[in-house]
Every structure is written in structure tokens, then in C-alpha cells.
Amino acid sequence: MNFRPRRPEEPEINLIPFIDVLLVVLIFLMLSTTYSRFTELKVTLPVADANQLDNPPREILVAVSAEGRYSVNRQLVGQPGVEGLTAALSNAAQGDFKRPLIISADAMAAHQSVINVMDAARRVGLSQLTFAAQNSRSPAR
Numbered sequence: 301m302n303f304r305p306r307r308p309e310e311p312e313i314n315l316i317p318f319i320d321v322l323l324v325v326l327i328f329l330m331l332s333t334t335y336s337r338f339t340e341l342k343v344t345l346p347v348a349d350a351n352q353l354d355n356p357p358r359e360i361l362v363a364v365s366a367e368g369r370y371s372v373n374r375q376l377v378g379q380p381g382v383e384g385l386t387a388a389l390s391n392a393a394q395g396d397f398k399r400p401l402i403i404s405a406d407a408m409a410a411h412q413s414v415i416n417v418m419d420a421a422r423r424v425g426l427s428q429l430t431f432a433a434q435n436s437r438s439p440a441r
Contacts, residue, residue, distance in 0.1 A: 360392045360426070364405035368413045385420040397425040404432040 362385075363371045370377040372388040379387070393399060401421050405414050421429060 359400045359402050359430075360389065362389070362401060362403050362417050364403065364409045364413045364417060366406040366408040368410055370413075370417065382416050382420050382423070385416060386423045389420050389424045389426065393424055393426060398428070399426065400428040400430055401426045402430045402432050 361373050363374075365371075368380075370385050370388070372385070372392050375388070377384050377388045379385075389401070401417075403414060403417050405417075418429065421427075
């Protein structure tokens, strides 16, 4: 029997599995980056002249109050409902149905009031609708 203490074996670091994993990751990254170039959209942006912006389109402003009252181009609409709003929008459009319509509704306005404006715009033939909003204010510190 051999009772002499054994010398502890020095620990070995096996680098082969580490290298295998790194090669797999490297191959994956190489393949994924080469395909991303082919999936990009090629977009040619239009060019605008500053001279064309001299006559911006006149928009129609519709304001909706919290109580459901309407004003078209800062003129109160006398008749309530879609019919009065349709007549006011038709007068404001003056036959130019390409003009954009900007709807500026109060935050507390009923959803139906905004839908009435959209319905009146559809009846008149105004198809370019935009909703106005304001930036949220950060709390004072």
C-alpha cells in the first residue's frame, strides 16, 4: 500500500468548447449582418422647391368645445347637429374640396361631437382630416 500523499493535479482549462461556441456565435453574426443589407428599403425621396411653398393650402379650422358647440374658421355654427355643421363646412370650403380640415377638439369634448365633424366633412367631400393636439406639459420642479 502506498500511503504517500499524492501531488494534486494542476487544473487544466479546456479551451476547445469555448472556441467552438465563439465560432458558432461568429458565424451567426456574419450571416445575420449580410442579410440585413438586402432587406433594406431603397427609397428615393422627393425634392421640394421653396417657391412651391409660397402659397400654402388654406386649411379649414373646426373647433369643438367641451359642451359640443362647433366653430368653423372661428365662426360659431348656429345650427346644432350634423346638418348645420355640413352647411358651415360647405361654405368654408368654397368649392375647393382638396383643402385640409383641422379638427381641434377640447379634451373633455364628447366623442360623438368629433364623429359629427368627421361625418359632416364626409358629406361635404373633404377627405384630408387632421387632428390638432398640444404638447403635454412637464410638471414644474
